[in-house]
Amino acid sequence: MPIINRIAGFADDMTEWRRHLHQHPELGQDCHQTAAYVVERLRDFGITEIHQNVAVSGVIAVIEGQGEGPTIGLRADMDALPIAETTGADWASKNPGKMHACGHDGHTTMLLGAAKYLAETRNFAGRVVLIFQPAEETGGGAELMVEEGVLDRFGIRDVYALHNAPGTPVGEFYTTPGPIMAAVDTFHVDIKGEGGHGAYPQETRDPIPPALSIAQAMGTIVSRNHRALDELVVSVTMFHAGTADNIIPEDAYLGGTVRTFDKDVQAMVKRRMAEIVEGHARAFNVEATLRYEEGFPPTINTPQETSFAVEVAREVAAQGTVTPDVAPEMGAEDFAYFLNERPGCYLFVGNGDTAGLHQPNYDFDDNTAPYGASFFARVAERALPLGDG
Structure with missing residues (x-):
């Protein structure tokens, strides 16, 4: 095996922990009950150095090894999503409108499993810092932890994290050196015209035609303003205007997301969006305002730590199956804030043939947890070998 x-x-214990967490999902930084459950388990394992209320509701725990050595960080996210669950499972969410639709209950469980093992064995020299982070989905958790000095305060040298992957066989891993997840930005365009009767458009300054034209022009940023080999996604995902079929509205709104890996590409998108919005405002005789909000930076794995993580994953993976050079994904992950400050690696572990992430019928496969816990544990033992202190 x-x-x-x-x-x-103790896989059955991990299943019990995970299903308890699944029944009690919390959102954003309000993960206080989840954190309390994590702290209770950590104390059961005999871990005594526990720091609570980090980044509002995060938990940091430190496991001392045998002798002096460096410090590594292992991170799991704890928050859920504002989705009504439809799994019908016995352990389904008890909090209406909230569910663990991204498997953070499983991520927390995997780190708890590693914590139990490492606290028992302490077969390493140095320190392992366990990072239980809130607010990955809504943003702010990892960034706030970095701003609060978690990495410096605990002297963390390098840091590692896992995410489950529906559609990949249970226990298989994949990652890549360099960019693995994209930066995520959000744009908003507010258009103000002059409304009126739908039968007399000449008496109005209709905001809908410029809004439609702006949305179409946004697509040309990808097709005509950037090099085809540079990854870029620009998606208009919202369009709001009007209240009745015979009224030309005064206002229109459109918004969406931008995904990039390169700062220069990101800057080009911001510039072109501003030019498009300004030009259309003049052409259609309306007022138009662009609000561009930068979100998570790209998640970029460092080569040496990625090579190391791949070696460790091969030790514990089902049939040793690890893909070390997967193509980057255009999704985003706030673990990027940790990797901006420290070397490390972000990996995916297979969750089997389950529903996709962020779907109301998704559920974490409990058979995945021992693989993730074993990976975290072996990262600690391999990165902090006894005799190196």
Whole structure:
């Protein structure tokens, strides 16, 4: 069996933890009950250095090894999504309109499993810092932890994280050196014209035609303003205008998302959007305002730590199956804030043939947890070998 035998031995306990967390989802930075449950488990494991209310409701725990050595960080996210669950599972969410539709209950469980094993064995020299982070989905959790000095305060040298991957067989891993997840930005365009009767458009300054034209022009940023080999997504995802079929509205709104890996590409998109909005405002005789909000930066794995993480994953993966050079994804992940400050690696572990992430019928596969916990545990033992202190 590729997973660590001791971790396989308490797999049923991990299932119990995960299903409890699944029943009690919390959103954003308000993960206080989840954090309390995590702290209770950590204390059960005999871990005594526990720091609470980090980044509002985050938890940091420190496990001391045998002797002096460096410090590494292992991170799991704790927050859920504002989605009404439809799984019908016995352990379905008890909080209406909230569910763990991205598997953060599983991520927290995997790190708890590693914590239990490492607290028992302490077969490493140095320190392992366990980072239980709130507010990954809504943003702010990782960034706030970095701003609060978590990496410096605990002297973390390098940092690692996992995310489950529906559609990939349970226990298989994949990652890549360099960019693996994109930067995510949001844009908003507010258009103000002059409304009136739909039968007399000549007496209005209709905001709908410029809004439609702006939305179409946004698409040309990808097709005509950037090099085809540079990854870029510009998606208009919202369009709001009007209240009745015989009224030309005064206002229109459109918004969407931008995904990039390169700062120069991101700057080009911002410039072109501003030019498009300004030009259309003049052409259609309306007022138009662009609000461009930069979100998570790209998640960029460092080569040496990625090579190391791939070696470790091969030790514990089902059939040793690890893809070390997967194509980057255009989704985003706030673990990027940690990787902006420290070397490290972000990996995916297979979750089997389940519904996709952020879907109301998604559920984390409990068979995945021992693989993730074994990976975290072996990262600690391999990165902090006894005798190196």
